[in-house]
Amino acid sequence: MPLDPRSEPARTGEGRPPGLPPGRVEQLRARLRGRLVRPGDADYEEHCRVYNAMIHKRPALIARCADVADVLAAVEFAREQGLMLAVRGGGHNGAGLGTCDGGLVVDLSLMRGVRVAPESGTVRVAGGSVWGEVDHATHAFGLAVPSGIISTTGVGGLTLGGGLGHLSRRYGLTIDSLLAVDMVLADGRFVTANAQQHPDLFWAVRGGGGNFGVATSFLFQAHPVDTILGGPTLWPLERAEEVMRWYREFIPTAPETLTGFFAFLVVPPAAPFPPHLHLQKMCAVVWCYTGDPAQADALFAPVRAMAPALDGVQTMPYPALQTMFDALYPPGLQWYWRADFVRELGDEAISRHVAFAHRLPTMHSTMHLYPIDGAAHRAAPGDTAFSFRDARWAEVIVGVDPSPDKAGDITTWTKDYWNALHPYSAGGAYVNFLMEEGQERVQATYQDNYARLVEVKDRYDPNNLFRVNQNIRPSTGTPLRH
Incomplete structure (x- = not known):
């Protein structure tokens, strides 16, 4: 279950981001079941920090989302205000691509929870969970989902990139055990992508990173490991x-x-x-x-x-x-x-x-x-x-x-x-x-799949709202201002 956001420290100071309509910022704050962290808040610096201390960025707003409704509100706000949008799960991204300067960070770390269905061996994981939480829950049933080698790694980031680790030779990459993903899209829709629903999106998120939306929940097939x-x-x-x-x-x-x-x-x-x-x-x-x-x-x-x-x-x-x-x-x-x-x-x-x-x-x-x-x-x-x-x-x-x-x-x-x-x-x-190494490296990483990824990007995020990542650049649409 998500942590109760009301147990967090109270906000101090006005911390109103410059250039944003004060009324709209207050409306966003009021819509969130979680918290909206702003410059001037007592814990702003704490929530700016990411795993890699070489990365120092200062977002205008950090939406500490408690549920899918919060994610919907945050994505809508970023789209309407033309804000750069970064998505942070476990926060391990070496290049620091879970944060940004002057934009909005969708922080999923309150959205945690793992539910194992031992009869089917499936595992439902909330988007802000880390792999240690998954391992703890599945091990009780003699199961495991292929992941990485450090338990504090975020489920979302590792999965969307592919997922290499101790079980890759036995059970494949993490994405080979992914059955479905729930996502908030750039246009505000909430969809489930799997082999039957939005199969093009399901293909793209299995290795295409955070280019296509905010993944709020994952469904995995677990395997016998004890x-x-x-x-x-x-x-x-x-x-x-x-x-x-x-x-x-x-x-x-x-x-x-x-x-x-x-x-x-x-x-x-x-x-x-x-x-x-x-x-x-x-x-x-x-x-x-x-x-x-x-x-x-x-x-x-x-x-x-x-x-x-x-x-x-x-x-x-x-x-x-x-x-x-x-x-x-x-x-x-x-x-x-x-x-x-x-x-x-x-x-x-x-x-x-x-x-x-x-x-x-x-x-x-x-x-x-x-x-x-x-x-x-x-x-x-x-x-x-x-x-x-x-x-x-x-x-x-x-x-x-x-x-x-x-x-x-x-x-x-x-x-x-x-x-x-x-x-x-x-x-x-x-x-x-990858660090931030340029578009040529991104294209080399996907080889012949890159053109198909651009087609999916054109369909689901033509204005490149989700661009704080190893970016698949759309070929259509009007780029959003920063």
Whole structure:
């Protein structure tokens, strides 16, 4: 159930946005069951903050929506006033595309709730929920919905971009388990998009991001997942080339019940890592096995034959794996990331990876390779807006640090690393890992699907109200003023 918005702090000060009719702002405030946060309110700065502390934007209004009626009112207001509109769910977007300067933020974080139907295995999730809430609810029934690797990630943003994580090889992307989505459209309509209703919109939202409306609710098909075998195996960085070559051969031939993403990292100085490994630069594979426990020893025998310096693989509830990295990446860190899809992991690319791994600039900085095969390959590139179904990995290079003083260092390292590896990539990137990198990168991400996405955009948002995103630009309509 949504939090009671009346329990929030009372507004102080007038905080009336300049250039907006005072009467209309008051009308919007009165229509909301949630709250309208304005400059001058005691908690305005708090609600301006997003997950990536490198992003600092100051919206004119923040509508903390409590229900669909609030979202309808906020979208109507932005459309009528010609305001830039940003939509914030969990707030993890690295590029900060859940906020904007001088516009209206539709904040869904009060719209939380998960309902599991154990008979059908379906899960209804409110648009402001985070994945940890879904995992908690579904685990009670021995179920899970494929998602990412950090439980504080928002359901909406991850889903609309595709959804890569621990269960991708077994059950596909998050969008492959999406049955329906409820949306508020730019023209004020409230619709359900699924295979029967608005099928063009349903196709587009499965990977096309927040370009087509505000997703207020999702319906997923969950899958049997309960206790798993998971955790990290670590090797010294001096063995990284050897381990990467072994990994590129092992993962594609492994059963779909086993996945593991490769990483470069600096070992955190905390449990469960032993003190002699603290702050060492290492390479790792983080595993998740959802198959028959009786086959686990044989399956992990090649892993253990690689003699890891740390074998952290153990039996655990699936939500424990999902929360393993939450404490390492709390809100408020500086983030800069760049990404690509990868079809082949050749020897020269591996050598370049290892060279930049030796230059990891901070303890939180990393590089991940997420496998895209198994069940994720069963859909064709044109079946959903997510088009890189033939890729083998999604690569993301991540510069992270708590201190703003390190922002330049982590950004430079990330860009240099990406520039060195991009020639070996498939050309596009997972949309959820893009910064604001320009229209050419957006089009490369959708390949041949981009033209069809423009057609859907023309139909549902011809004036580009929903443009604070990796934008699909309409070919028709009159652009809204900022």
